[in-house]
Amino acid sequence: xxxxxxxxxxxxxxxxxxxTATPEGRPSVRMLLLKSADERGxxxxxxxxxRKGRELAANPRAALLFHRxxxxxxxxxxxxxLSDEESDAYWLTRPxxxxxxxxASRQSQPIESRAALEQQVAAQPAEPPRPARWGGFxxxxxTYEFWRHRDDRLHERHLFKAGxxxxxxxxxxx
Numbered sequence: 001x002x003x004x005x006x007x008x009x010x011x012x013x014x015x016x017x018x019x020t021a022t023p024e025g026r027p028s029v030r031m032l033l034l035k036s037a038d039e040r041g042x043x044x045x046x047x048x049x050x051r052k053g054r055e056l057a058a059n060p061r062a063a064l065l066f067h068r069x070x071x072x073x074x075x076x077x078x079x080x081x082l083s084d085e086e087s088d089a090y091w092l093t094r095p096x097x098x099x100x101x102x103x104a105s106r107q108s109q110p111i112e113s114r115a116a117l118e119q120q121v122a123a124q125p126a127e128p129p130r131p132a133r134w135g136g137f138x139x140x141x142x143t144y145e146f147w148r149h150r151d152d153r154l155h156e157r158h159l160f161k162a163g164x165x166x167x168x169x170x171x172x173x174x
Contacts, residue, residue, distance in 0.1 A: 003144040003160040003167055007037060010071050010146065017065040018044070020055040028055065034064075035090065041138040042075060043082065045090060047107035049133045062139055070149040077141040087135030096127065103128035145172070 019029040028051060036043040042064060046053055056062065056079050064075040091099060104120040111117050141162065148156040157172035 001167075001169065003141070003146075004037065004039060006146060007066075007073055007075075007144065011066045011068065011073055013066070013068065015066075016042075016044075017067075018052065019063040019065070020052050021059055021061075022055055023058045028052070034066075035136070041077070041140040043136055043138050045087070045134070045136045047102070047105065047134050048081075049109075050107035053107075053133075056137060064139060072147045074143075074145040074147075075139065075141050076143045077139050079137050079139050082136035082138055084135070088130055090136060091130035091134070099128050099130075100124040102134055103131050150174075 014034045016032055016034050017029050018032045019027055021027045030052065032044050032046070032052075034042060034044055048054075048057070060079045061077070062079050066073045066075075094102070100121050103124050105117070111120075143162070144160040146156075146158045146160075150156065153174060155174040157174060159170040159172050161168045161170065
């Protein structure tokens with residue numbers, strides 16, 4: 001079975017948790033929007049200078065978690081930056097207000113007030129270009145774990161591990 005096909009059967013939303021870690025192993029998790037999931041991997045966009053961007057630059061591995069009632073899917077793998085062309089193409093699909101906010105924000109950096117942040121947005125051009133500090137990442141999976149709830153607590157768990165000959169599937173105990 002193809003784990004990507006199973007992922008699309010189980011998960012129909014675009015909200016995910018992403019966990020990153022510093023080179024020293026200090027973890028951090030936050031919610032993010034998934035933009036695509038295909039044979040190349042799982043794509044998302046952010047500010048490269050944000051905490052997650054800095055952590056991914058220093059330690060290019062991450063874990064994703066997708067959840068809906070009774071099921072969850074965990075995906076782990078290496079993370080790579082998208083090309084400027086891919087980031088530019090996605091940038092242009094965003095609403096103008098969203099682009100202006102992203103161009104203005106120094107994500108994860110302190111600011112003295114909300115008013116100062118709003119002034120930074122107001123100072124943006126009507127059609128801001130994509131800043132070099134903003135773009136996409138792709139997580140290339142090497143493991144998927146599918147978990148399904150059962151009332152008797154004997155939950156179903158299947159682990160897919162990437163191998164030289166395709167995906168190895170393991171049944172895990174709950």
